[in-house]
Amino acid sequence: MDNHSIKKITVVGTGVIGNGWIGRFLANGYDVVATDPAENAEARMRAAIDKAWPAIEKHGIAPGASKDRLTFEPDLATAVADADLIQENAPEREGIKRSLLAEIDSFAKPEAIIASSTSGLMPSTLQADCARPERVIVAHPFNPVYLVPLVELVGGKATSPEVVKVAEQFYHSINMKPLVISTEIEGHVADRLMEAIWREALHLVNDGVATTEEIDAAIIYGPGLRWALMGPFLTLHLAGGEQGMRHMLAQFGPALKLPWTKLVAPELTEELSESVINGCEQQTEGHSISELEQRRDDFLVELQELLEKYWPGANLNGKI
Structure with missing residues (x-):
């Protein structure tokens, strides 16, 4: 199997992340089948895509890309039957995801790749109940x-290296x-980094050191500019x-202690939450x-244009 054999995509779960995936796949010219058992899921999904589409178009769409290439199929078995790639986006609870992935695995054709959007669970855990665990992988977006x-x-203990390779090529495409990520760990990499800042931010609010606005400003106008x-x-x-x-x-290492x-x-x-x-x-x-979402989307489109301008050819191999 190679990247070019991925033609049909099914998105399971149409919450914020599932709908985001739908937008990404549609923008790149794919036909997408979506499924979700929740009441009024289709209407909410289509409203979310309509809302995001202006930003998607501004960011750039492939020839032939269209919102009309989206189909909603309420029956899970039917929705995944012909898919080459199935992107799962169920709630972040181990029992629900394991059960759902096992169902998807039983309905999907043998060569299909099953990708979970989990932000924290490890793939070895998620694939444990699947008859074909070798085709299950974590593909965690933002x-x-x-x-x-x-x-x-992230591949699990049973994930085929070939599946990881094909998935990498596909998402790059x-x-x-x-x-x-070569080593399984709860929270993967980016969420662990974000979680560390989030925990420290909660302490700063809890201890009366800074407000939420002051903490956001500290990141926006300082390290956030450089980190981008x-x-x-x-x-x-x-x-x-x-x-x-x-x-x-040598200069600042001792401060780590x-x-x-x-x-x-x-x-x-309750006090901290409030x-x-x-x-x-x-x-x-x-x-x-x-x-605020529209402002964020417009900013991200322009920010990525700046990133390409000032870091041309940047990749994930650490080379500038």
Whole structure:
């Protein structure tokens, strides 16, 4: 099997991530079948695609790409029967995902690839109940999937290396940046990094050090600007001057022993929850979620254009 044998795609689960995948696949000229047992799922799905389509078109679509190439099929068995790739997006609960993936595995044709969008569960766990675990892989995207290019690919103990290779080629072909993670770990890579910042941010709010708005500003106007181009390692490499990371570690390495961070999450008390919720609501007062999503999407389109301009040919092999 190779990347070119992936013609028919089925998306299972049409929440935020599932609909994001639908937008990404449609934008790249694929026919997509979607399925979801929830009431009014089709109407919500089509409304979400309509809403995202202007940003998708601005970002760029393939010849022949159309919203009309989307079909909703309520029956799971029928929906996955002819698919070459099945993208699963069920709620992030192990029991639900394992059961659903086993069902998909029993209905799908033998050569189909089954990809889970799980943000934290390991593929070996997810594929445990499947008759053909070798074709099950984690393909974890980031919201909004139709614009953000990163997808983390993780194979389980039983996943075929060939499936990983084909998946990498396929996701690359739909203008994504596939990051193949060789070692299974809960939360994969990007979510573990985001979780560390999220936990520390909760402590800062809980301890009365900063508000949600101040914490967001600290990232937006500081490290966030640099991370969009370089990430944490190259940012600190440049902080070391001409000697780069060698000098940075010699100069600031001892500070790693200082108790600057807590990392273990604070207890999510009602008081902390209200502080975070009220802070976010005050930050966004007068702006609807829909308006904020549109602003985010327009920003991401232009930001990626800047990234291509200032980091031409950037890839995931660490080479500039």
